[in-house]
Amino acid sequence: MSERRAVVAGHADFAEGVISAVAQIAGRQEVFIPLSNRDLSAKDVERKLRELVSTPNVTTIFTDLPAGSCTMAARRLLRERQDLMLVTGANLASLLEFVFSDALGAADAARYAVERGRSALAAFEGQGDAPRGD
Amino acid sequence: MAIELYRIDDRLIHGQVVVGWGQPLALEFIVLVDDEVAHSDWEQELYRMGVPPEMSVYFEDLTAAGQNLAGYQADDRRGLLLTADITSMAQLCDATGTIRRVNVGGIHHRPGRVQRLRYVFLSPQEEDALRALEARGIEVTAQDVPGARPMALSEILSAEGVR
Numbered sequence: 001m002s003e004r005r006a007v008v009a010g011h012a013d014f015a016e017g018v019i020s021a022v023a024q025i026a027g028r029q030e031v032f033i034p035l036s037n038r039d040l041s042a043k044d045v046e047r048k049l050r051e052l053v054s055t056p057n058v059t060t061i062f063t064d065l066p067a068g069s070c071t072m073a074a075r076r077l078l079r080e081r082q083d084l085m086l087v088t089g090a091n092l093a094s095l096l097e098f099v100f101s102d103a104l105g106a107a108d109a110a111r112y113a114v115e116r117g118r119s120a121l122a123a124f125e126g127q128g129d130a131p132r133g134d
Numbered sequence: 135m136a137i138e139l140y141r142i143d144d145r146l147i148h149g150q151v152v153v154g155w156g157q158p159l160a161l162e163f164i165v166l167v168d169d170e171v172a173h174s175d176w177e178q179e180l181y182r183m184g185v186p187p188e189m190s191v192y193f194e195d196l197t198a199a200g201q202n203l204a205g206y207q208a209d210d211r212r213g214l215l216l217t218a219d220i221t222s223m224a225q226l227c228d229a230t231g232t233i234r235r236v237n238v239g240g241i242h243h244r245p246g247r248v249q250r251l252r253y254v255f256l257s258p259q260e261e262d263a264l265r266a267l268e269a270r271g272i273e274v275t276a277q278d279v280p281g282a283r284p285m286a287l288s289e290i291l292s293a294e295g296v297r
Contacts, residue, residue: 011149039242039252039253040242041144041145041240041242041243041244042144042145042146042148044242044243064149065149065152065153066183066184067147067148067149067151067152067153067184067185068148068149068184069145069148069149071184072145072147072148072180072181072184075180075183076180079176
């Protein structure tokens, strides 16, 4: 039985959406707690994030944009707690890797998530006969 | 080129600013005007890490911003100036007399404020401060992202709640 281990925080419905994708693929959505910054001030984002990372065993924060207010809030919390990990630029591949790294410590699980998320980003060129748009 | 947007946003540098406005305006620099941030190396590092490497960020307190604004306005690059609150922007407008338009980008909930738009909450004093800006000939509009319709001050103040 898995437990809540991380907060996923981001713009609009990013967190709910990507966690729903984790649920569809792995059925392990309970690992993550979602947070949206929608219509919140920077101080309110920080306050809500602080509440969520006080949940027992939650020591990792995933955010979407490195420049986003959730990331800013998370970095403020990192200054207070040495046991917290922050992963920015989170994507589905990174979260799935994290789900299945529950035997690892938070730091290693976060690093593996980063590696997996980064390697999932790729660009492919079409190979058919139709001319390319550019 | 110079300053393309004078924005009031209590989140200061965040996604809407760096990506939402930064990309369509092809911004090359941000002037962040905030007394607390201007005197904290750690706060500056935090905000600097939020912008891409090709974008410069300058931190100014209110006094220095008033003194240096003409230089930023004459810059060949495209820039955006940010304050966290209406009072700071109004003081900057008064000190320089060269700001013609102000963008209300995000003023969020706090006790004493009433919600006017989804992203704009104002106290009676803040409403008066915006009216005073407009009375001095400065165009005040609310617009969180470039794709949204800019809303005139009269629209903002007559709105009630989520729009």
